[in-house]
Structure formats: C-alpha cells, structure tokens
Amino acid sequence: MFNIIGKKAVCLLILVEVIPADSFLTPQQLHRNAIINQPSYITCTRLMAGSDVSNLLYQEQEKLIVKRGELEEEFVSVVKPLKATVIKVRGTGKAGGFGKVSGGSGSSNNKASSKAEGNAHAKILKKEGVLRIDNVLSADTADSVREHLYNLRYQSEKEVKEGKIQPIQRFADVLLKQNRCDLTIPLGAEIISEALEESLCKSPVGSTIASVFGDDAILHELSCLMSDSGSQRQNVHPDTPFIDGKGPVLYTCFIALQDVTLDMGPTTWFPRTHNKESHDAFMDTYESEGGGDSPKDKLIKTKPAVLGTLSKGSCAIFDSRTLHCGTANRSDLSRALFYFSFKNPNVGYPGNPASIRRELASANISLGALMEDLQSFRKGKGTPLIDRLGSQMQNKKDEEQPVEEFDSDAEDDGGDVEQRESDDCHPWTSVNPILRLRGPVASGYGRGGKKLGVPTANLPASLFSSALEDITNGVYFGWAVIEQPHSNQGGRNIPVKAVVNVGYSPTFEGEENKEKIVEAHLITKSSPMEKPSIAFDDKDGGDYQVNNDIDEIEGDFYDETMRLQLIGYLRPEQKFDAFPDLIAQIHQDIGNANEALDSMPYVFSKEEEFVKDGVDWVGSGGGDGSA
Numbered sequence: 001m002f003n004i005i006g007k008k009a010v011c012l013l014i015l016v017e018v019i020p021a022d023s024f025l026t027p028q029q030l031h032r033n034a035i036i037n038q039p040s041y042i043t044c045t046r047l048m049a050g051s052d053v054s055n056l057l058y059q060e061q062e063k064l065i066v067k068r069g070e071l072e073e074e075f076v077s078v079v080k081p082l083k084a085t086v087i088k089v090r091g092t093g094k095a096g097g098f099g100k101v102s103g104g105s106g107s108s109n110n111k112a113s114s115k116a117e118g119n120a121h122a123k124i125l126k127k128e129g130v131l132r133i134d135n136v137l138s139a140d141t142a143d144s145v146r147e148h149l150y151n152l153r154y155q156s157e158k159e160v161k162e163g164k165i166q167p168i169q170r171f172a173d174v175l176l177k178q179n180r181c182d183l184t185i186p187l188g189a190e191i192i193s194e195a196l197e198e199s200l201c202k203s204p205v206g207s208t209i210a211s212v213f214g215d216d217a218i219l220h221e222l223s224c225l226m227s228d229s230g231s232q233r234q235n236v237h238p239d240t241p242f243i244d245g246k247g248p249v250l251y252t253c254f255i256a257l258q259d260v261t262l263d264m265g266p267t268t269w270f271p272r273t274h275n276k277e278s279h280d281a282f283m284d285t286y287e288s289e290g291g292g293d294s295p296k297d298k299l300i301k302t303k304p305a306v307l308g309t310l311s312k313g314s315c316a317i318f319d320s321r322t323l324h325c326g327t328a329n330r331s332d333l334s335r336a337l338f339y340f341s342f343k344n345p346n347v348g349y350p351g352n353p354a355s356i357r358r359e360l361a362s363a364n365i366s367l368g369a370l371m372e373d374l375q376s377f378r379k380g381k382g383t384p385l386i387d388r389l390g391s392q393m394q395n396k397k398d399e400e401q402p403v404e405e406f407d408s409d410a411e412d413d414g415g416d417v418e419q420r421e422s423d424d425c426h427p428w429t430s431v432n433p434i435l436r437l438r439g440p441v442a443s444g445y446g447r448g449g450k451k452l453g454v455p456t457a458n459l460p461a462s463l464f465s466s467a468l469e470d471i472t473n474g475v476y477f478g479w480a481v482i483e484q485p486h487s488n489q490g491g492r493n494i495p496v497k498a499v500v501n502v503g504y505s506p507t508f509e510g511e512e513n514k515e516k517i518v519e520a521h522l523i524t525k526s527s528p529m530e531k532p533s534i535a536f537d538d539k540d541g542g543d544y545q546v547n548n549d550i551d552e553i554e555g556d557f558y559d560e561t562m563r564l565q566l567i568g569y570l571r572p573e574q575k576f577d578a579f580p581d582l583i584a585q586i587h588q589d590i591g592n593a594n595e596a597l598d599s600m601p602y603v604f605s606k607e608e609e610f611v612k613d614g615v616d617w618v619g620s621g622g623g624d625g626s627a
Contacts, residue, residue, distance in 0.1 A: 062178075064608055069233035069325070075300045076268065082306040082316060084132040087120045087204075118207025121317075125208065125251070129274040129322035130306065136203040136255055137195060137313035137338075145195045146257035146336050149224045153183050172223060172355035179231035179329070183224045184357050185338075188390025193383055195338065197374040199255060199315065206371050208317060209251050209342050215368030217342040220250055223355035224257075225326070225337045227265045233328040236270070236300055239320035240350050241598050242279035249350045250320035252341035256310035258333075265329035267308040267316070267337075270300075274321035278303070282323060285607055286494065299323075320350065342367055352599055359392050428568045428596045431476065435566040436610055437518060439463050440559050441482075453528060454586050456501075457482075457562055459518040468516045473503035473573040477593035478566040479606045480522050482557050492560075495606040496553070497523040499593035500566055503573035520564055521590065522553055529591035530584070567605050568596055 125131040137145070156170035172182040185192060200206035209217055240249045260266045272278070284295040293301065303323075308316050318324065320341070329335055343350055345366075354361055365385070373385040441457045457480070480498035500520045521527070570589055576582040596602055605611065 065235050065604070066232050068235050068607070069328075072236055072300055072325070073233055073327070075297060076305050077301065078303075079268070079305040079307055081309045082130065082132045082269065084134045084314070085121070085124055087117055114204065114207045115211070117204045118209075118211040121204050121208040122211035125317060125319065126212065126248070128271040130269040130271055130316060130318040130324075131208070132308075132310070132314065132316050133204060133208075134311065134314045136199045136205055136253075136315040137257075138198065139312055141191070141195055141198055142255075142257045142313045144191050145338055148189060148191050149183060149185065149257070149336060149338065150226075150334075152185070153181065153224075153226065156183065173353065179228040180326070181226050182355050183226060184355055185222045185224060186357055186390065187222075187360065187386045193374065193377050193386055195255075196340075196370070197377055199253065200367075200371055201374050201378065203315075205253055205315065205317065206367065209253075210367055212248060212251065213342060213344050213367070215366060215371075216345040217251075217367040218345055219340065219356075219360065219365040219367070219370060220343040220350070221252065221339065221341040221355045222357070222360060223339060225254070225339060227326060227329045227335045229329055229332050229334065231265060231326070231329045233265075234325040235604065236268075236282075236323050236325045237604075238274075238279070238282070238323055239352050242274065242276055242321050244276055248274070248319050248321065248344060249347050250341045250343050251317055252320060252339060253315050253317045254308065254310075254337045254339045255315040256308075256312055257336040257338055259312050260308060260310045260335055260337075261331065262307070262309060263329075263331040264333060264335040265327045265331075266310070266335075268305050268325050268327055269308070269316070269318060270303045270305050270323040273299075273303060273323040274319040278323065279321070285612075320352075360389060363389055365389070427592050428477070428570050431566060431569050435471070435476070435478075435564075437564040437566070439561065441557050441562050442559075453583065454521050454590070456519040456521050457557065459520070459562070459564070460515060468502065468518070471502055471516075472569075473516070474501075475570040475573065475589050476500045476502060476566040477568045477570060477596055477602075478564060479597070479611045480520055480565075481563040481611060482522075482553070483561040483563065484557075492557075495611050497594055497597045498564065499523060499570070499590050500564065501573065518564070520562070521586075523590060523594050524553060527590050527594075528587050529594060530587045563610065565605065565608070565611050567602055568593075570596075 121131055121133065156165075159165045160167050160170065170184060172184055187193075239252070254267065270278075273282070278299060281295040281299040287294050307327075310316060341354075369385060373383045377383045377386075437459060439459050440463075442460050442463075477497070477499050479495045481495055482492050484492040498520045500518060502516065502518050504516060505519075523529075570592055576585065597606075
C-alpha cells in the first residue's frame with residue numbers, strides 16, 4: 001500500500017490499498033494477464049457498483065474473517081447435533097416429512113392435520129430460532145436435485161469464464177467465497193418443481209412458515225449453497241438485524257442434498273439468539289476492564305450451539321436473526337444445501353440482499369400462490385405460475401449481453417459511479433479502494449450544526465496536500481473513531497457510524513469551500529434522519545429505530561484525532577435550489593448510511609484493526625519517508 005502523509009504535526013493520512021487487478025477484472029482480462037504472465041495493479045480511486053458486496057471489500061476482510069472464524073471455533077465448547085423434534089398430531093407421523101400425507105391432497109382431515117402440525121413446529125421455531133424436520137425430500141429427489149444443480153453450476157461457471165454473463169447473474173455473494181458459492185436457481189426445471197412440491201406441500205415446511213407469516217409470505221430466496229473441500233469457517237453472524245418491537249423478518253429452509261457429516265462443514269446455529277439481549281451482546285466487541293472477554297466473545301463461549309449434521313433430505317428452518325455460521329469443510333467432498341426463504345409480507349427490505357434470480361424477486365411470489373401451483377403439479381395439471389416465470393427467465397437469458405471489459409484507465413468525471421448489472425435494490429455501493437483517513441479535527445465554516453442542524457467533524461484538504469483531488473466528490477459512509485487515550489468521555493475510542501461528504505458544498509453559493517474538505521457527521525440516536533425506503537422495518541410506518549449504542553458524543557472534539565474508514569458510497573455531491581431540499585437529502589443520507597452499516601458486510605468492517613486500534617498503517621510511528 002502507499003500513503004500520503006499530512007503536513008501537520010499530527011500525521012493525517014489517506015491510505016489507498018493497492019489491490020491486484022485480478023480481484024475485479026473480467027474473464028477476458030484475467031486470461032490476457034495469465035498469457036503474458038505479468039501481474040497488474042490498479043491504483044486509481046474509483047467506485048464500483050455491481051454487487052453490493054464488492055470483491056474488494058471481501059478481500060480486505062478475508063484474512064480477518066478467517067482468523068476470527070478460527071478463534072470462534074475455539075470458543076464454541078457447548079455444541080450438540082440439531083435433532084428433529086417429535087411432533088404428535090393426529091393424522092401425521094413423527095416429525096412430519098415426505099410421504100406422511102396419505103390420501104387426496106384435498107382431504108379436510110389432511111388439511112387440518114397439516115395445519116396443526118405446522119402450528120406445533122412454528123411454536124418451537126419461534127422459541128428456539130431454529131428447527132429440524134426430517135424426510136423433507138425423498139432420497140431419490142435429493143440425488144436428482146444435487147445432480148441438476150452441480151450441472152447448472154458447471155454451466156454457469158463456464159458462461160462466466162467465457163465472458164457471456166457476469167457472476168452476479170448466476171451467483172449471489174457469500175462470506176468467504178473461496179471454495180464456496182451461492183448458486184441462484186431458476187424455475188422451470190421439473191426436478192426443482194418436484195423438490196418444492198415435496199418440501200412445501202408434502203412436508204410440514206410450508207404449513208410451518210404459513211403458521212407465522214400466513215399464505216401471503218413472499219418468496220425471498222431460491223438458491224443452493226455449495227461448500228467445497230477446503231472452504232474456511234465463517235464468522236458467527238445473523239442474516240438480518242434485530243429490530244426492537246418487531247417480529248421475524250425471514251424464515252430460511254436449508255435442505256441437505258447428501259448426508260452432512262461433521263467434517264463437511266455443517267452449519268452451526270446458536271438457538272435463542274434471535275432476541276434483543278443476544279444482539280446487543282453480539283454487537284459489543286470491546287473487552288471489559290482488566291482485559292476480560294467482550295460481551296460478544298462471552299456470548300459465543302457460553303451460548304449452547306447446535307450443528308446441522310443433517311441426513312440426506314432433512315432440513316433446518318431458522319429465523320434470519322438467529323446467530324449462525326458455516327463451518328470449515330475438511331472432507332474431500334462438496335456439500336450442497338438447497339434452500340429457499342420466505343419474507344414477512346409486512347416487511348420491506350429485510351436487511352440483506354436476496355440470493356435469488358432477479359425475475360423471481362420482482363414477481364413477489366406468495367407462499368399460497370406457489371403452493372397452489374405445486375399442488376396442481378402433483379395432480380398432473382401443470383404449473384401455470386412456474387411455467388410463466390420460467391419462460392420469462394429463459395427469455396431474459398436469451399437477451400443477456402456479453403460482459404464489457406472494465407477500463408481501469410477510463411477518465412473519472414468526479415461524480416459518476418461505474419454501473420455494473422446487479423440485482424441490488426438499495427441506494428449504496430461499495431467503494432474501490434477503501435479510503436482510510438486519520439488526523440486532527442479542525443473547525444469548519446460553522447454551518448453544519450447552525451444552519452443545517454447536522455454537526456460535522458471536518459478534515460481540511462490542506463492536510464492531505466493534493467491527495468483528495470482524484471477522489472470522487474460525493475457522500476460516503478463508514479466508521480469513525482475519535483481518539484482520546486485513557487478517556488471515559490462519551491463517544492471516544494469506539495467505532496461510530498458516520499456519513500461523510502467529500503467536496504465543496506456547492507449549495508452555499510458564494511460561500512463554497514475554498515478547498516475540498518471531508519465533513520463527517522457521526523451518527524447517534526439523536527441524529528436527524530429519514531426512514532430509508534428499504535429499512536429493516538414494517539412498511540406500514542411507525543417510528544424508525546436507530547440500531548446504535550451511541551446516545552451522544554460529549555462535548556466538541558476540535559483538535560482531537562479522528563480515524564475514518566470509508567467503505568460505501570451513497571450519491572454524488574450536488575447543488576440544491578433551496579436549503580430545505582438540502583436538509584431533507586442530508587436526513588435521507590443519514591438514514592441510508594445508518595441502514596447500510598447495519599447490513600453485511602459493512603457491519604463487520606468495524607472490527608478491522610484500523611478501526612479498532614488504529615494500527616498497521618504506514619506513518620503511524622510519526623512518518624514514513626517512502627510513503
């Protein structure tokens with residue numbers, strides 16, 4: 001990496017990681033570099049859209065995640081296999097499952113017993129946060145689905161390699177991508193219809209989800225997690241945050257397509273962690289006085305865990321707020337989990353991008369409509385809904401265009417974000433490269449707090465020499481730390497969410513900044529913000545709740561050193577016709593930044609060493625002559 005050292009006595013640096021270009025080149029460029037056998041590097045400051053979770057951000061965090069995962073593996077001492085619960089309902093057998101329904105599907109007795117069994121499972125699921133049901137797929141169906149999906153993976157990887165499609169069109173993002181993939185599944189293949197019919201209609205899975213969300217639950221994901229030999233253990237995480245006063249957001253069903261043995265990397269869940277107490281502890285990563293365990297580490301050490309050592313055709317259903325992780329695959333085999341999730345119909349954006357083909361996501365398929373279509377399939381009457389969606393997806397595939405090469409030398413106009421095709425539905429992107437700044441807070445123009453009601457901590461461009469010239473003007477988000485060693489003053493020495501403007505403040509006509517400056521608003525519970533359109537909240541309104549432990553930052557912090565790590569981008573800087581319009585947009589920016597930093601992978605970046613300790617950056621000892 002290279003760094004630019006500020007001119008003041010307290011060094012202020014902007015660190016720009018020099019990342020191997022192979023990390024985000026197209027297949028054509030990778031092939032060309034392989035031929036000439038010369039590594040290439042990209043050092044320009046650009047923004048990449050495409051996937052919400054940029055390859056760069058994963059590369060930044062991969063070593064940290066692997067190291068943390070190994071540590072957490074040592075922490076987990078109380079663990080046992082996830083067992084199927086015996087549900088005794090008249091008209092069904094133990095634990096439900098494939099083949100338990102006898103007679104016609106229209107039988108009122110069958111419908112009543114299926115609903116009763118679903119209610120019984122749902123009661124356990126709501127209490128524990130995770131539930132196992134056996135015999136969801138027959139062994140033959142599981143084998144056929146596995147063969148079909150590995151063939152689909154092979155074909156998709158071939159199309160990506162040949163540059164015919166982009167990876168995001170076939171694969172969703174997943175933590176620790178090496179030897180692990182999340183293959184999104186199209187509808188239309190008969191074997192997929194059979195698998196959905198068996199799991200949702202013949203087993204208690206459909207009635208269990210309907211018992212909580214109703215028939216209007218929305219299909220949110222349809223995919224297959226494949227963990228190959230050598231895949232690393234993930235960090236413990238929830239899929240969506242806990243929002244106080246709100247119920248479950250997603251229920252996900254993992255179905256094993258082969259026996260999952262202990263050495264194949266079974267998923268680990270921590271039952272009864274889908275609550276405020278567990279999430280508050282999980283978010284608190286700071287050691288107690290005297291060097292004791294942080295609340296997060298203590299939670300992982302003491303909370304009993306269960307392992308998804310599932311038999312072929314068995315499933316685990318879990319609340320998306322339940323803490324869990326994929327473990328390391330130390331076997332010689334690849335492990336496949338066919339899965340789908342359904343969303344609470346009263347919730348908008350749930351807090352994490354969905355692993356689903358775009359055409360299915362936009363169709364808003366309800367659980368009731370899908371089950372009705374699958375029951376028609378069982379009777380031999382076809383699947384009009386699935387056929388229509390499958391046809392749309394085939395037409396979309398026929399229209400797909402080859403991937404255009406990424407021109408790393410293209411001129412940056414100072415405001416645009418390079419657009420890559422993506423299924424993202426949120427107003428933010430990851431930045432490339434990640435920007436790290438450190439220096440003393442200076443007094444600004446006095447208009448953030450006084451005129452706009454949004455106080456800011458400013459880092460003038462003069463401290464950076466010309467380093468900011470090539471950085472795109474606009475609104476970013478990330479983590480800030482106000483350094484004050486050995487201080488107990490509120491808001492110091494801990495990561496605080498931040499929304500940051502880099503630019504000249506053009507709305508203040510005649511009073512624009514004379515130089516490009518960095519203005520950071522540190523987000524607290526008192527920050528003014530608009531509820532994002534994609535908030536992890538109910539569609540029907542109510543107060544927007546900030547998931548933030550910082551009530552207020554005490555006093556001003558002029559001349560105190562601030563660290564900033566900018567990991568995401570919201571919008572270009574723009575000139576507004578009136579101050580009310582500017583203020584409204586700032587409130588929206590704060591809400592979007594707050595929301596983004598609660599989602600993955602951004603929430604993990606606050607655990608990086610630069611954010612936590614301010615270490616491992618050139619010049620931290622007082623300067624570096626080679627920088």
